[in-house]
Amino acid sequence: MADASSYHHGDLRNALLKLATARIAKDGVDAVSVRALAREAGVAHRAAYQHFADKEALIAAAITAAYERLRRRLEKALKGADGPDDHEEALTRIAVAYAAFAFAEPQMFLAMTGPRLNTSGAYPELEAALRRSWRLVTTPISEGAAAGRFIADGHLAAALYWGGLQGVISQCVVGRIKLKASERKAFFMRVGERLVASLKA
Numbered sequence: 001m002a003d004a005s006s007y008h009h010g011d012l013r014n015a016l017l018k019l020a021t022a023r024i025a026k027d028g029v030d031a032v033s034v035r036a037l038a039r040e041a042g043v044a045h046r047a048a049y050q051h052f053a054d055k056e057a058l059i060a061a062a063i064t065a066a067y068e069r070l071r072r073r074l075e076k077a078l079k080g081a082d083g084p085d086d087h088e089e090a091l092t093r094i095a096v097a098y099a100a101f102a103f104a105e106p107q108m109f110l111a112m113t114g115p116r117l118n119t120s121g122a123y124p125e126l127e128a129a130l131r132r133s134w135r136l137v138t139t140p141i142s143e144g145a146a147a148g149r150f151i152a153d154g155h156l157a158a159a160l161y162w163g164g165l166q167g168v169i170s171q172c173v174v175g176r177i178k179l180k181a182s183e184r185k186a187f188f189m190r191v192g193e194r195l196v197a198s199l200k201a
Contacts, residue, residue, distance in 0.1 A: 013051040029111040060123040067129035087144035095192025150199040
């Protein structure tokens with residue numbers, strides 16, 4: 001167990017965030033407890049509540065960090081695209097990268113795509129992190145629409161692509177669609193290609 005005296009400044013916040021992320025990965029979002037994680041960190045629960053007002057705040061911070069990990073994964077995938085105008089390849093790469101994230105962090109993926117946490121607007125940093133990831137998806141769609149390659153209604157195109165992709169990934173993560181690990185990349189490449197085809201003008 002961690003030594004409470006070792007925590008100073010922002011260290012306890014980061015430690016609790018790491019513990020919450022690990023707990024979500026192991027047991028799902030419902031298993032998160034500020035008091036339990038404080039005990040695991042070796043501090044009094046009052047110290048934990050100085051950083052997170054309640055369980056929801058801690059979960060929101062964990063999901064915010066997860067969106068940043070997703071964004072970095074998507075950005076890395078997009079660096080390999082043939083060029084800035086290859087919107088179709090960009091969206092196919094996003095499909096593969098998003099699926100890889102979901103299989104790497106299935107419980108976190110389910111937390112991110114479950115009932116919306118921030119209905120009160122209390123966590124602007126969560127919304128900002130979500131938008132940064134979302135922008136990587138909407139940019140090639142809107143640019144493809146502007147170039148006449150995709151349907152003109154960018155909102156509809158984004159809904160079709162993202163909703164379809166997230167639906168297929170969800171079914172795979174919960175085991176309703178069976179996939180071997182060796183099959184995932186090729187499968188989601190085909191999924192991405194078919195979703196992109198549905199967007200064409």
